[in-house]
Amino acid sequence: MIALPFLKSVAPPLQGKRIYLRPPTLSDYRAWASLRAESREFLAPWEPLWAVDDLERGAFRHRIRHYDDEAAAGTAHPFFLFRNTDQRLLGGITLGNIRRGVGQNGMIGYWIGAPFAGQGFMHEALSLLIPYAFTKVRLHRLEAACIPSNERSIRLLEKAGFQREGLLRSYLKINGMWQDHLLFALIEDDARAGK
Template identity: 55%
Template sequence: MLKLPLLRREPPALEGSRVRLRAPRNSDFSAWSALRRESRGFLEPWEPRWAGDELDRSGWRRRMRRYHEDFEAGIAIAYLIFEKEAGRLVGGITLGNIRYGVAQSAQIGYWTGERHAGRGYMQDAVRTLVVHAFETMRLHRIEAACIPGNVRSIRVLEKAGFEREGLLRSYLRINGVWQDHYIYARVAGDPGPAPARREA
């Protein structure tokens, strides 16, 4: 008797005005590693310390397993961000620490390749994912943590309607050093940008 292959569930693709978000696939490795490699100096000051095999296939396979496990467990959703017209990879965005019950909250994190920074892609990606989180996932609160010196990220969050709520001391270990972070949040029903978004 023939056995049908197991179908792996993945989050729905989302479309904003300028970007398309979809789950990472094995075939994305080359584009992902190339963009991360050329942007390493741009990204490292704002990220956890890179592993020794960060850009190798072994690191990619481990990352993919974690993405799938977290999605199946309902605690995180990872997306890659693609330019809508040309289809080029421009970065990544994750909705993590998803909680329901009395919290109905999650945290958003993101990165963009250096050559794509400052072009509005990330702002569109954040807005698109936030709309999906509120309207489809029925979350109530989305948080984002940002190092005070990360001016680009602060601009993205504030333009996407997030409000700064305070300072978290020695909050995350970034590039090997414990760093203070501003905490930003957006709550369902807050006034602010709400772009058209549809599942692709």
């Protein structure tokens, strides 16, 4: 079997000025469950409905196993965001739905804990993930989708250089309802040119 350079099972930590990104591990459970519980009301409008056992250790273990399987298959690179000063978990960002062949693209999804929203942490996370996606994972196109009323997410994506491409009707079941999403994309050449 030939090893492909873009198929790495474990992503390296990505270091920024105020935060770093690293793949989630089982040892993150308590910090993750605490932050998610504290942020539930804040996150609910933008996420699928949570399972009854979503914050339990067994569900987290299953989540980590799923992350590991996707990373090993080369279809996703999940990361948690941590603050440099105190290693506090702030949120998560995933480069997922990676498609190879003629497409060479992936989808970015993210969440931030309520206490840390609006402080630029997710913008820094995107600033770390974008070059990683284009240089290390060797993608050509990144996509992100958000609900049209999620003004914070729209501003974040536009600030990171993503361009709005269109409307995806009834795209994802969020907060128990099928919701339209705006599609944003960033092309490798645009990112290099600083567009």
